[in-house]
Amino acid sequence: MVAFSTNRDRGEPGCRFATAPVAPALVQYAPLSRMSLPMLAALLVTGALGATSLSPDLAAVVAAERGFALDAHRFGTRLAFLAHFDADAWLLRPTPVPALPALARDPDDGRLLEWGPKQVAIAASGELAVSTGPWAAHAAGATQYAHGHFLTFWKRGADGIWRVQADAGVGHPTPAPPTPGVTALVDASATAPLDAAALAQRRIALENADDALRAALARDPAHAFDAFADPALHAMRDGQLPADGAAALELVRKDASGLGRGARRALDLSASGDFAYTLGGDPACVECGSYMRAWHWRDGAWKLLVDLSLSNR
Known part of the structure; x- marks a missing residue:
């Protein structure tokens, strides 16, 4: 994060410490x-x-x-x-x-x-x-x-x-x-471990969900989140207090900018295949914005649990 940023990559300096982390x-x-x-x-x-x-x-x-x-x-x-x-x-x-x-x-x-x-x-x-x-x-x-x-x-x-x-x-x-x-934010229910093949399929499903949401943001920002939002959605936008649930969905619906559709840069998912994050953004696409998202596997699909989208300007 920048040395002092309101977009708190936590607002200050810090780099990998050369010795073991402070426990x-x-x-x-x-x-x-x-x-x-x-x-x-x-x-x-x-x-x-x-x-x-x-x-x-x-x-x-x-x-x-x-x-x-x-x-x-x-x-x-x-x-x-x-x-x-x-x-x-x-x-x-x-x-x-x-x-x-x-x-x-x-x-x-x-x-x-x-x-x-x-x-x-x-x-x-x-x-x-x-x-x-x-x-x-x-x-x-x-x-x-x-x-x-x-x-x-x-x-x-x-x-x-x-x-x-x-x-x-x-x-x-x-x-x-x-x-x-x-x-x-959500209760982690007991989940049987996934084998390698099942976990790979879950990863593909995550990529597809993230791709589909970014495409929806480019097409219809006001309704892009409707098909993806978990009931417990937590939304974060610069200049606004965070919101949860129905209020979070209303907050993202008000954002007509379509921010959060930049190219994906990284993702990771848990060994249990029920929790994941994605993040993205590209300096070459200023209007696309950047994002970090938490995803939760619910009822056979990835649902968006947390969405933070930022302007690249």
């Missing part, structure tokens, strides 16, 4: 009295009170996100991003770029960023997940904050550590204070 488990229980930034403190306090209703797998994702945020508070934003991004991670700036080279070029100028998860989802296989929630940022010494919401995809490695796979965000007016707790 989220080591920082998630840091004394709250040390958190001077008001929104981060509120998110961590209210989030901690609501975490018990989450499954152990979802709680691990929340711990990873909170650990990331706490590392930024304790050790600086740059070091936190160095520690928590994977080697193959992506950022939207606003088109997709490999994260590490982009973050390596960012200055460490002392700008402060605070954030916390409010909604999460995870694959039945427990290794691929998404988190989203509010962020606030300001330059060193400044008193005014920029606000927005982030979208982060996480993957648990063979070593058991959760690392960021893709990150983006939107900016918007100052939101209401955070409400208690972290909620699940």
Whole structure:
């Protein structure tokens, strides 16, 4: 993400840290009295009170996100991003770029960023997940904050550590204070493991769904999402507060720009074949915009669970 961006690829610098990542488990229980930034403190306090209703797998994702945020508070934003991004991670700036080279070029100028998860989802296989929630940022010494919401995809490695796979965000007016707790975007039901052939077919179906949505956005933006939206759709647009469910569908219907139809750059799906993400965008097609999307397998088809679309301008 740019060093200080309202399209929060989380709004600040950071590149792959040369040593092992700061383990989220080591920082998630840091004394709250040390958190001077008001929104981060509120998110961590209210989030901690609501975490018990989450499954152990979802709680691990929340711990990873909170650990990331706490590392930024304790050790600086740059070091936190160095520690928590994977080697193959992506950022939207606003088109997709490999994260590490982009973050390596960012200055460490002392700008402060605070954030916390409010909604999460995870694959039945427990290794691929998404988190989203509010962020606030300001330059060193400044008193005014920029606000927005982030979208982060996480993957648990063979070593058991959760690392960021893709990150983006939107900016918007100052939101209401955070409400208690972290909620699940969708419940991950028990799913039998897929063999290699079935998983390959599920991947083809994902590519087809993403292609069909992008084609629909080029053809009829106002109704493009109707056939793809999950009932729990979470929509994110720059300048707008995020929305869920019917309100999310209304939000994307109001966007007549057709943003989010740029060429796909990356995708990944879980071993259980029930959760995936896609992302895309092309600087050569400014009017196409860029996107990051979470998909959920429901009733024999891929349904759109989260949509973040950005202008390339």
